[in-house]
Amino acid sequence: xxxxxxxxxxxxxxxxxxxxxxxxxxxxxxxxxxxxxxxxxxxxxxxxxxxxxxxxxxxxxxxxxxxxxxxxxxxxxxxxxxxxxxxxxxxxxxxxxxxxxxxxxxxxxxxxxxxxxxxxxxxxxxxxxxxxxxxxxxxxxxxxxxxxxxxxxxxxxxxxxxxxxxxxxxxxxxxxxxxxxxxxxxxxxxxxxxxxxxxxxxxxxxxxxxxxxxxxxxxxxxxxxxxxxxxxxxxxxxxxxxxxxxxxxxxxxxxxxxxxxxxxxxxxxxxxxxxxxxxxxxxxxxxxxxxxxxxxxxxxxxxxxxxxxxxxxxxxxxxxxxxxxxxxxxxxxxxxxxxxxxxxxxxxxxxxxxxxxxxxxxxxxxxxxxxxxxxxxxxxxxxxxxxxxxxxxxxxxxxxxxxxxxxxxxxxxxxxxxxxxxxxxxxxxxxxxxxxxxxxxxxxxxxxxxxxxxxxxxxxxxxxxxxxxxxxxxxxxxxxxxxxxxxxxxxxxxxxxxxxxxxxxxxxxxxxxxxxxxxxxxxxxxxxxxxxxxxxxxxxxxxxxxxxxxxxxxxxxxxxxxxxxxxxxxxxxxxxxxxxxxxxxx
Amino acid sequence: xxxxxxxxxxxxxxxxxxxxxxxxxxxxxxxxxxxxxxxxx
Numbered sequence: 001x002x003x004x005x006x007x008x009x010x011x012x013x014x015x016x017x018x019x020x021x022x023x024x025x026x027x028x029x030x031x032x033x034x035x036x037x038x039x040x041x042x043x044x045x046x047x048x049x050x051x052x053x054x055x056x057x058x059x060x061x062x063x064x065x066x067x068x069x070x071x072x073x074x075x076x077x078x079x080x081x082x083x084x085x086x087x088x089x090x091x092x093x094x095x096x097x098x099x100x101x102x103x104x105x106x107x108x109x110x111x112x113x114x115x116x117x118x119x120x121x122x123x124x125x126x127x128x129x130x131x132x133x134x135x136x137x138x139x140x141x142x143x144x145x146x147x148x149x150x151x152x153x154x155x156x157x158x159x160x161x162x163x164x165x166x167x168x169x170x171x172x173x174x175x176x177x178x179x180x181x182x183x184x185x186x187x188x189x190x191x192x193x194x195x196x197x198x199x200x201x202x203x204x205x206x207x208x209x210x211x212x213x214x215x216x217x218x219x220x221x222x223x224x225x226x227x228x229x230x231x232x233x234x235x236x237x238x239x240x241x242x243x244x245x246x247x248x249x250x251x252x253x254x255x256x257x258x259x260x261x262x263x264x265x266x267x268x269x270x271x272x273x274x275x276x277x278x279x280x281x282x283x284x285x286x287x288x289x290x291x292x293x294x295x296x297x298x299x300x301x302x303x304x305x306x307x308x309x310x311x312x313x314x315x316x317x318x319x320x321x322x323x324x325x326x327x328x329x330x331x332x333x334x335x336x337x338x339x340x341x342x343x344x345x346x347x348x349x350x351x352x353x354x355x356x357x358x359x360x361x362x363x364x365x366x367x368x369x370x371x372x373x374x375x376x377x378x379x380x381x382x383x384x385x386x387x388x389x390x391x392x393x394x395x396x397x398x399x400x401x402x403x404x405x406x407x408x409x410x411x412x413x414x415x416x417x418x419x420x421x422x423x424x425x426x427x428x429x430x431x432x433x434x435x436x437x438x439x440x441x442x443x444x445x446x447x448x449x450x451x452x453x454x455x456x457x458x459x460x461x462x463x464x465x466x467x468x469x470x471x472x473x474x475x476x477x478x479x480x481x482x483x484x485x486x487x488x489x490x491x492x493x494x495x496x497x498x499x500x501x502x503x504x505x506x507x508x509x510x511x512x513x514x515x516x517x518x519x520x521x522x523x524x525x526x527x528x529x530x531x532x533x534x535x536x537x538x539x540x541x542x543x544x545x546x547x548x549x550x551x552x553x554x555x556x557x558x559x560x561x562x563x564x565x566x567x568x569x570x571x572x573x574x575x576x577x578x579x580x581x582x583x584x585x586x
Numbered sequence: 587x588x589x590x591x592x593x594x595x596x597x598x599x600x601x602x603x604x605x606x607x608x609x610x611x612x613x614x615x616x617x618x619x620x621x622x623x624x625x626x627x
Binding site (some may be wrong): 385389396429531 | 590594597599600601604615616617619623
């Protein structure tokens with residue numbers, strides 16, 4: 001069988017990408033980019049204003065000394081970085097696609113691996129093109145519209161934020177529209193099947209972003225929550241299935257799908273309960289309907305309830321049935337930060353780790369309830385069907401917690417370092433003088449009394465103990481003397497104290513400036529987050545292209561009723577538990 | 587279930603089995619992880 005389809009599509013996509021890269025490099029579309037990247041452009045104008053003023057002074061100084069105008073270059077702003085990244089990605093992928101596109105037009109494919117893998121490239125290019133359009137175009141356009149409509153007073157809420165009209169949701173919706181209305185072009189069909197592979201790669205790579213402390217906090221919580229809801233869902237489905245008189249094999253696969261991690265659990269448990277193909281199809285249809293519905297509904301509810309990344313991640317990872325939809329909902333809720341996805345995936349992976357227990361339970365249940373059930377080698381089924389990428393995630397996490405990819409303390413994407421504060425970022429004389437006088441004021445009886453009361457009332461805690469007035473004096477004194485923050489602990493203490501009523505505004509500003517100067521971007525973590533965001537964006541757009549009306553229509557009858565009841569119980573029950581017991585700590 | 591349309595892989599994957607897909611994803615993710623680590627340092 002020959003897979004490669006001769007089509008100019010790949011070449012055209014490559015050329016479009018190269019054009020976009022060229023336009024960004026030349027600055028010809030800066031006007032459009034300033035609208036799309038509004039906040040980065042605002043930052044750019046500030047940097048430019050500062051540079052222009054510095055250059056003017058340097059030029060005047062040089063003129064007064066009779067020397068030539070200085071050669072100064074403006075440092076790259078966030079806006080420049082955004083454009084440079086778009087240009088780099090467009091040019092690299094554009095060049096690759098143009099070359100392979102030309103090759104496929106002149107090459108006569110023959111049976112074999114080269115033909116198979118070349119046939120995958122146009123579909124990959126197709127998804128990537130949609131990902132570029134959605135992430136660089138539609139996402140910022142909707143964000144701007146949402147803000148504009150709110151600012152104009154037409155709506156009191158930001159519709160783009162509440163309805164999650166970001167690159168994740170838009171990408172999935174576009175994927176669903178393409179497959180169900182326009183159909184996937186034949187030349188792209190093979191490449192679309194890489195979506196799940198990229199999603200799995202994203203999950204494994206996510207392992208680079210956890211610190212041991214974070215995982216210890218999330219791990220305990222996830223085992224308890226997932227334990228209750230996985231075992232509870234499986235038990236309820238088994239009970240309802242018996243009561244409604246549906247076949248034991250159907251009940252068993254449905255319980256695995258509803259309880260554990262959706263489609264993969266259904267497939268893994270099917271051999272031990274001898275499920276038929278149509279029973280697997282029914283279950284997958286039910287899970288897809290419920291999972292896709294939750295993927296769109298959960299983030300909106302999360303925003304309406306003002307949930308944070310830990311609460312939402314815990315809820316999505318527990319309440320949504322299918323792994324891919326958990327990732328979709330977490331990224332839809334928080335598309336420009338990976339924190340929610342990190343929490344949700346810990347819960348999802350904990351759930352997958354329950355798979356062997358559930359398979360054993362279902363095997364025992366099936367043998368007990370089904371007459372003449374064939375004995376199956378359970379160990380073999382578990383070993384053969386267990387998703388290995390989960391172990392990949394764990395291995396990646398093990399390396400990460402050993403500090404292989406980034407030093408401890410870098411995992412939030414930023415880290416504190418006093419020694420890396422640049423000379424020009426040190427506090428100015430006026431700021432240190434105000435800090436000194438604020439220190440004097442807080443040492444006087446009235447000031448000391450007010451400070452002690454504030455520390456007691458607001459429970460300012462640092463490294464597990466209540467902060468004392470002496471620690472505040474020490475931190476303020478150190479900051480004024482060294483003109484920079486000396487430790488993260490002192491930074492946290494001063495940030496809390498600066499919120500105190502009557503605290504000097506200039507001193508507050510100095511603490512903020514010193515905090516910014518000592519906080520640095522972790523280059524590695526930033527790069528990992530970027531890779532993960534692209535892998536998930538790609539995978540989820542491809543996933544959208546696999547959500548067909550035909551697959552959803554597979555659901556029906558008693559399994560759909562049971563799925564609906566258990567899915568609702570799980571979603572609402574986990575929401576209540578999360579809101580009551582889970583606190584934000586990231 | 588969807589009829590077997592592909593000589594290789596399934597309708598959801600280009601790989602002949604889920605296990606092969608998992609291992610390839612593992613290798614790919616590790617290449618990215620170490621690649622970023624080496625190029626950033």
